[in-house]
Amino acid sequence: MAINGKCFCGSISYQIDGCLRNAESCHCSRCRKMLGSQASVFALFEPDKFSWLEGEDLLSTYNTDENSGIQFCSVCGSTLGGIYQGQFSWVTLGCIEGDPEIKIGKHIFVGSKAKWEVLPENIVQYEAWPPENT
Ligand SMILES: [Zn+2]
Ligand SMILES: [Zn+2]
Numbered sequence: 001m002a003i004n005g006k007c008f009c010g011s012i013s014y015q016i017d018g019c020l021r022n023a024e025s026c027h028c029s030r031c032r033k034m035l036g037s038q039a040s041v042f043a044l045f046e047p048d049k050f051s052w053l054e055g056e057d058l059l060s061t062y063n064t065d066e067n068s069g070i071q072f073c074s075v076c077g078s079t080l081g082g083i084y085q086g087q088f089s090w091v092t093l094g095c096i097e098g099d100p101e102i103k104i105g106k107h108i109f110v111g112s113k114a115k116w117e118v119l120p121e122n123i124v125q126y127e128a129w130p131p132e133n134t
Contacts, residue, residue, distance in 0.1 A: 003045075004053075005095045007078035012055035014080070016045045016091070020102045023093060027117065028109035034070055035079055038117040041093045042081070043102055050088065106130055 003016040020043035031040035052059075055073070061083070063069035070082040081091035093100065110119060111127035119125070 001101065003100050004097045005080060005091055006097055007055075007073035007076055007080055007095060009073060009076035009078070011058050011075050012073050012078075012080060013053040014051065014091075015053055016050050018046055018049035020045055020091070020093075020100050023102045023104050025104050025107045026109050027107060027113035029112055030064070031109075032114060035092070038114055039107070041104060042090045043093060043100070044090050047087055047089055 001019065003018075003020060004013065005016075006013045023041070023043040025039045025041045027039045032038065034040060058074050059071050059080070060074040061069050061071050063083075067086045068082065068084050070079050071088065072079040078095055079092050080095050081088060084090060093102075093104075105124065107119070107123050107125040108130055109128055110125045113119065
């Protein structure tokens with residue numbers, strides 16, 4: 001199954017020849033600023049299965065620390081994904097076209113969610129990092 005993603009203006013597109021895994025939504029204040037929304041929603045993929053189809057030259061990078069950051073369209077501002085340990089390794093689910101056949105597995109950092117956010121019921125949630133990350 002190939003998964004395709006595109007930014008808001010359509011200048012940048014990518015393909016993943018494989019599945020996504022570990023879909024998470026993070027409610028921390030950094031993710032709120034990063035995406036201008038209540039939470040980030042992202043998933044991981046195998047880096048060798050990823051390719052940019054169009055517009056790679058229009059990508060801008062904002063480094064959040066030395067080896068990680070986000071990559072976004074310099075035309076429309078859509079955040080397509082990000083770099084972890086120096087490698088592009090996660091994508092935002094919001095830029096994926098169609099059904100990526102994955103659902104949000106857990107909500108993390110709900111302890112620092114915005115006061116105005118109302119969480120859905122019956123979700124798997126953690127106050128901060130889930131136990132396997134600590
Ligand atoms: Zn764009
Ligand atoms: Zn976060």
